[in-house]
Amino acid sequence: MNTYKRMLRALEEQLKDIETPKTEIALVAPQGIRLVREVLHKMRERVCHEGFTSEDSEKQFFKHIKPQVTSRLIYYVRLMDLENRRPVSHDKAQRKYLAGHIEVLQRYLNAHSDFYRYYRQGSTALDHVYFLRDRADVFLSTEAIYALEDSQFSTSHDHMAATILAYEKLIVYLVHELDRLSPGAGVRQLKSKLSWTASKASLTELIYALHSGEVFNHGQADIREITSIFEKFFDIRLPHVYRAYAAIKSRKGQRARFLEELIFRFSQKMDQDDSM
Structure with a gap:
């Protein structure tokens, strides 16, 4: 598990280096996507080859380590899409666009409020269901598709956890952009x-x-x-x-x-x- 933690810390340091206030999003996102994909590939190879020493370490990885990495991939991909579609017209149109996307992201969090509370409150009672592999058939939902497609490197809810982290980060970004368009708000x-x-x-x-x-x-x-x-x-x-x-x-x-x-x-x- 320490190896995965070191890989995560190294990725975070690399992302800090490219996420400077003066760097354009158009340049940050592609670099971030490349770095995250490389780490995910290395993690997948290691997990598939070595597995885990215990169920606790497996739950730890899929609950905390992998979602933090995957969340950055979701964040950068969504961020690129948001910025590519962003209106270039007056501020009013941009504010409406940004506010609309905040509502969409918040709607997802609200739709999964039970799991959102479970994850954010640090609950553990259902970790054996949510964050162990080969349990995806318990939740035949859209989120479980990732576990069904790649059962060696996914659980029923690690992608949902990653999406929650990514959407929270996106909301912070969009609120900041709204504030920039409405100075002082x-x-x-x-x-x-x-x-x-x-x-x-x-x-x-x-x-x-x-x-x-x-x-x-x-x-x-x-x-x-x-x-x-x-x-x-x-x-x-x-x-x-x-x-x-x-x-x-x-x-x-x-x-x-x-x-x-x-x-x-x-x-x-x-x-x-x-x-x-």
Whole structure:
């Protein structure tokens, strides 16, 4: 299982490198599709050749590892289609187009609300049905077709899990595009009276720490999504968050200075409170 996790982490790093704010979607999506397909091919070969050491590892792979990879493939393919069909006329037509697609994506999530809640809440009671192979005949639905076509590398619900992750990411992208066409709309909804008065490097530390802790969307939210929310909430710009993270990693001595200072101050406060 560690091998698959390393493959996933390596893919995520590669995708971060191509998903820069200045890179056109028309260039990002084809590169992303190529990278994801290569990883899926390698994973399939390994799974078919070696199998799994236990049912638990099989469930782990098809519930968490494969869906994260497949979701990026679905995301890039749908994103290319959305952008290729996007109106080139005035903003009003574009907003209507984007809002319509958000509704379509949300409709899918609503139609599969039972499984959506099960997956997002981290439930496990039906994992033996949803995420073990050769169980596709239990659910003779459209989603189970993938398992019937490729029973060695699919389960009845791993593709649905991937679709959920992809559609959530697409909705975030479309909402961001809507906000871009209606300047300030998203900011007005999220903007706080609080101001971030520490450095941007400190905020970058916090963002990456939260991402590493997998505290948002059960670990499925990426750096760009988290950064976007912080930017809107605090009305601050972090255009070079990946570069800032690289600078933090290159520090000598204490690298997570801000986080370590927070831990020290919080511990100090608790000690002071106890002494009162």
